[in-house]
Amino acid sequence: MSQPRTASPWRRYLTRLIWVHTALFSAAAGGAWSLVDLVIRIAIAQSFLLEGMMRTVHAHTGAMQTPLMTQVDALMRPLIQSGSASWVEIVLAIVFAAGFLTQLSALALFLWVLSGEGVFTGDPRLLVSALLLRYVFAGAGALSIDGLLEGLASSALTVAARVSKITRWMRDRALPGFDTAVRIWLGLAFLEAVRPGLFASIDQLLPAIPSALNFPSHPWLPELAGVLLVLGAGVRYCAIGFLVTMSAWAMMGARGGAESYWVLLWVLIALWGARVLSLDALVARFLRRIFPEVEGKPAFSIDGLPRVVIVGAGFGGLSCAQALRHVPVSVTLIDRSNYHLFQPLLYQVATANLSPGDIATPVRSLFRDAINVRVVYGTVSGVDTHAQAVQLAATSIGYDYLVLATGATHSYFGNDAWQTHAPGLKRLEDATEIRRRLLTAFENAELAADESEREALLTFLVVGGGPTGVELAGAIAELARLGMDKDFRRFDPAKARIILVQSANRILPTFPAALSAIAQRSLEKLGVEVRTDSRVEAIDATGVRIGGDRIAARTVFWAAGVVASPAGRWLGAPCDPAGRVSVGPDLGVPGHAGVFAIGDTASSKAWQGRDVPGLAPAAKQAGNYVARTIAARVSGRAAPSPFKYRHFGSLAAIGRKSAVVDFGKLRLWGALAWWLWGVLHVGLLVGVRNRVTTVINWFWSYITFRSAVRLITGTTGTSSRAP
Numbered sequence: 083m084s085q086p087r088t089a090s091p092w093r094r095y096l097t098r099l100i101w102v103h104t105a106l107f108s109a110a111a112g113g114a115w116s117l118v119d120l121v122i123r124i125a126i127a128q129s130f131l132l133e134g135m136m137r138t139v140h141a142h143t144g145a146m147q148t149p150l151m152t153q154v155d156a157l158m159r160p161l162i163q164s165g166s167a168s169w170v171e172i173v174l175a176i177v178f179a180a181g182f183l184t185q186l187s188a189l190a191l192f193l194w195v196l197s198g199e200g201v202f203t204g205d206p207r208l209l210v211s212a213l214l215l216r217y218v219f220a221g222a223g224a225l226s227i228d229g230l231l232e233g234l235a236s237s238a239l240t241v242a243a244r245v246s247k248i249t250r251w252m253r254d255r256a257l258p259g260f261d262t263a264v265r266i267w268l269g270l271a272f273l274e275a276v277r278p279g280l281f282a283s284i285d286q287l288l289p290a291i292p293s294a295l296n297f298p299s300h301p302w303l304p305e306l307a308g309v310l311l312v313l314g315a316g317v318r319y320c321a322i323g324f325l326v327t328m329s330a331w332a333m334m335g336a337r338g339g340a341e342s343y344w345v346l347l348w349v350l351i352a353l354w355g356a357r358v359l360s361l362d363a364l365v366a367r368f369l370r371r372i373f374p375e376v377e378g379k380p381a382f383s384i385d386g387l388p389r390v391v392i393v394g395a396g397f398g399g400l401s402c403a404q405a406l407r408h409v410p411v412s413v414t415l416i417d418r419s420n421y422h423l424f425q426p427l428l429y430q431v432a433t434a435n436l437s438p439g440d441i442a443t444p445v446r447s448l449f450r451d452a453i454n455v456r457v458v459y460g461t462v463s464g465v466d467t468h469a470q471a472v473q474l475a476a477t478s479i480g481y482d483y484l485v486l487a488t489g490a491t492h493s494y495f496g497n498d499a500w501q502t503h504a505p506g507l508k509r510l511e512d513a514t515e516i517r518r519r520l521l522t523a524f525e526n527a528e529l530a531a532d533e534s535e536r537e538a539l540l541t542f543l544v545v546g547g548g549p550t551g552v553e554l555a556g557a558i559a560e561l562a563r564l565g566m567d568k569d570f571r572r573f574d575p576a577k578a579r580i581i582l583v584q585s586a587n588r589i590l591p592t593f594p595a596a597l598s599a600i601a602q603r604s605l606e607k608l609g610v611e612v613r614t615d616s617r618v619e620a621i622d623a624t625g626v627r628i629g630g631d632r633i634a635a636r637t638v639f640w641a642a643g644v645v646a647s648p649a650g651r652w653l654g655a656p657c658d659p660a661g662r663v664s665v666g667p668d669l670g671v672p673g674h675a676g677v678f679a680i681g682d683t684a685s686s687k688a689w690q691g692r693d694v695p696g697l698a699p700a701a702k703q704a705g706n707y708v709a710r711t712i713a714a715r716v717s718g719r720a721a722p723s724p725f726k727y728r729h730f731g732s733l734a735a736i737g738r739k740s741a742v743v744d745f746g747k748l749r750l751w752g753a754l755a756w757w758l759w760g761v762l763h764v765g766l767l768v769g770v771r772n773r774v775t776t777v778i779n780w781f782w783s784y785i786t787f788r789s790a791v792r793l794i795t796g797t798t799g800t801s802s803r804a805p
Contacts, residue, residue: 130174182226265360317355328341393488423442462488492644507641540562547584559737589614601736604736689726732744741759
């Protein structure tokens with residue numbers, strides 16, 4: 083197999099720097115424009131609106147009626163032309179501020195200013211004219227009526243489609259040229275301020291030039307700014323620098339009549355940059371050609387590259403694939419689901435606090451710009467290590483490097499018949515099944531005629547006192563006591579009985595004993611019965627037997643243990659009792675060159691000689707490490723040092739106001755720990771939309787004690803298990 087040339091370290095660092103620079107400004111332009119647009123429209127419209135109202139009042143009353151209005155009249159009288167009808171000006175200002183027919187209203191206001199009727203004179207008149215003329219080309223952003231009506235362009239209205247085509251052409255083709263002209267125009271203003279009369283010979287060919295802001299302590303700054311603006315070099319940084327400078331002046335009380343409009347223009351330049359006919363554009367074009375990685379394009383040919391197959395799009399597999407985006411390899415990512423699932427918040431879906439879409443992200447969308455990554459939707463049935471191929475139902479995919487990140491599923495410790503009556507929580511299907519059983523139990527309790535049957539329906543038993551069991555029990559208790567307090571008529575949901583069963587002598591056994599005790603007290607405060615040193619002996623459709631005692635519980639959930647996927651059987655490799663593949667220091671599978679196992683699939687002693695825990699951070703660290711190992715082998719570099727897991731902490735939430743956090747020497751609990759738990763989990767979610775919707779749903783639930791996703795979907799059945 084050929085060894086393709088890979089990027090040198092300096093190129094990787096420089097590429098990352100360029101990518102960060104580009105991404106920051108692109109995100110600013112895309113994310114901030116709507117809000118900036120709204121502020122600019124309101125700022126411009128308020129001056130027209132104030133002048134129009136003053137003219138109207140003066141025309142109807144002839145004089146001001148109060149001392150305050152008399153003072154305003156004295157200030158505005160030079161600008162008021164008696165007998166002028168100003169209703170048109172008022173309407174135009176309101177329409178422009180609302181962003182309705184923005185381009186037409188901006189054009190009308192622009193002509194109003196040019197006619198000399200407006201409140202603007204001198205430099206403000208020139209700067210506002212430039213801002214209004216830009217709106218003639220650009221239109222309004224998303225926070226406008228035009229933005230809300232944008233969908234009409236694809237409707238049956240022929241006129242709307244034609245208008246949209248024209249405005250799109252103006253925005254895409256004419257606007258960059260206009261922005262370039264404004265940039266050069268402002269640059270000439272600075273040069274004219276330094277060298278008066280410099281452009282007198284061509285004054286008839288140019289529009290009037292505004293007076294640039296003075297820099298008394300640094301007279302060379304206007305000249306430098308003018309040269310950079312005219313050439314289009316470092317324009318965004320110039321704009322940011324002047325915004326900072328003008329903010330400092332404003333805090334010192336140094337204000338000018340045109341200062342606010344200069345600020346608006348500088349903000350636009352900072353967002354959109356130099357545009358065309360600039361050194362910045364030439365440099366950007368050169369960098370895109372030299373560093374195609376910046377735009378997600380590989381700096382190598384795809385043909386003949388080493389083949390990396392990753393099975394599983396969980397935390398480990400996803401991290402490995404993302405780390406290989408710019409490595410000269412051909413990556414195939416296989417998963418039986420077409421989405422990446424954020425498992426730590428599955429219990430929130432199960433207890434109707436979040437919808438499935440809040441914690442799942444389509445995998446293909448994550449690699450839209452990664453040319454060397456292919457996503458395959460399918461279920462792996464085996465691995466042919468001799469032919470070096472991964473087997474799917476209808477095909478096989480060859481590999482040079484194989485990464486198994488297939489995760490784990492529920493373990494019933496040899497009592498698989500319990501699965502029908504006690505579903506576990508590993509997949510979205512499991513979460514929606516638990517939600518269905520949970521909500522159905524309350525609905526059936528409303529209809530129950532026998533009190534003992536109602537008590538059995540309202541008894542919820544969670545097996546397993548780890549983080550999943552603790553979080554699930556706490557969420558069920560809050561749902562019953564706070565979320566359904568007025569929903570039913572024949573019983574009080576707060577009387578529901580929630581039991582958490584743990585075989586060990588304390589819950590959260592991987593946490594310090596003090597935090598385990600705090601978590602137990604928090605659960606008991608919510609009304610959860612915690613039973614430690616208790617083993618489940620039998621589970622059926624009517625209840626559970628624990629230590630010889632029979633508990634009538636129609637709804638039982640399993641959070642007691644996990645077993646790894648059959649990856650070890652596929653390879654015929656040594657496994658631990660939980661089915662996890664025993665791996666070496668480099669996470670490679672002994673006896674299988676180029677094969678790695680990570681996450682819940684692997685048994686590794688890389689945590690100071692202890693087993694690496696089955697946590698999302700551990701899987702992500704392992705995925706990144708394997709990617710570095712593969713990159714080193716492909717490029718012929720020395721392999722990285724053996725994998726070492728860095729444990730940043732453990733977290734578990736108990737209800738909606740409490741959590742326990744273990745950061746080693748730092749331990750937190752209570753409301754502060756809950757907020758920290760929420761921030762960390764939102765930060766780990768994949769996709770901006772998921773983060774935003776999760777925060778909104780949590781905030782709504784937090785202030786109202788209500789959930790918007792208490793939906794019973796699906797039919798009676800068993801939960802699905804991983805193969």
